[in-house]
Amino acid sequence: MNRNKMLALALIVGLLIALISIGGCYPTTAPAEGEEATWFEQYGMIIFLVLIFAVFYFLMIRPQRKRQKEHQQLVEELKRGDRVITAGGIFGVIETVAEDSVVIKVESGTTLRVAKNMVALKREK
Numbered sequence: 071m072n073r074n075k076m077l078a079l080a081l082i083v084g085l086l087i088a089l090i091s092i093g094g095c096y097p098t099t100a101p102a103e104g105e106e107a108t109w110f111e112q113y114g115m116i117i118f119l120v121l122i123f124a125v126f127y128f129l130m131i132r133p134q135r136k137r138q139k140e141h142q143q144l145v146e147e148l149k150r151g152d153r154v155i156t157a158g159g160i161f162g163v164i165e166t167v168a169e170d171s172v173v174i175k176v177e178s179g180t181t182l183r184v185a186k187n188m189v190a191l192k193r194e195k
Contacts, residue, residue, distance in 0.1 A: 075129075078128075078129075079129060082121075082124075082128075082129075086118075086121060086122070086125070141187075144189070144191075145187055148164060148167055148172060148189060148192075149164065149167060150164055150165065150166065150167060151163065151164065152164045152192055153193040153194075154172075154174060154189045154191065154192055154193065155189075155191045155193060156174070156184055156188050156189055156190060157188045157189075157190045158184075158188070160174070160176060160182065161176065161177070161193070162174030162175055162177075162182065163175050165181055167186075168186075169186075170185065170186055171183050171184060171185055171186055172184060172186050172189065
């Protein structure tokens with residue numbers, strides 16, 4: 071994780087801890103007759119659940135979707151002559167590209183047909 075993500079995570083965790091500790095300071099009994107419940111007593115749990123969902127979205131779901139889009143773009147842009155690394159760790163050069171697979175040539179001269187979405191990285195020349 072880079073520094074900005076670590077700071078954001080620390081801030082969110084701190085806010086959640088503060089929210090939990092503030093929520094524990096209020097009595098759990100119903101308000102006396104003629105007395106109204108505070109806004110936090112009424113909406114505290116909803117706010118807490120929304121914050122938890124926001125943390126999961128920004129720290130887990132959103133980055134994963136971004137990686138998926140980047141990988142999909144990489145797969146769509148594959149062409150003959152690209153140097154690639156497969157998900158299995160095989161280094162090679164693309165010989166041919168089909169709709170759902172690619173044929174890569176490895177150092178020994180052997181060619182392998184692999185699924186197109188198994189190409190993990192494109193190496194620079």
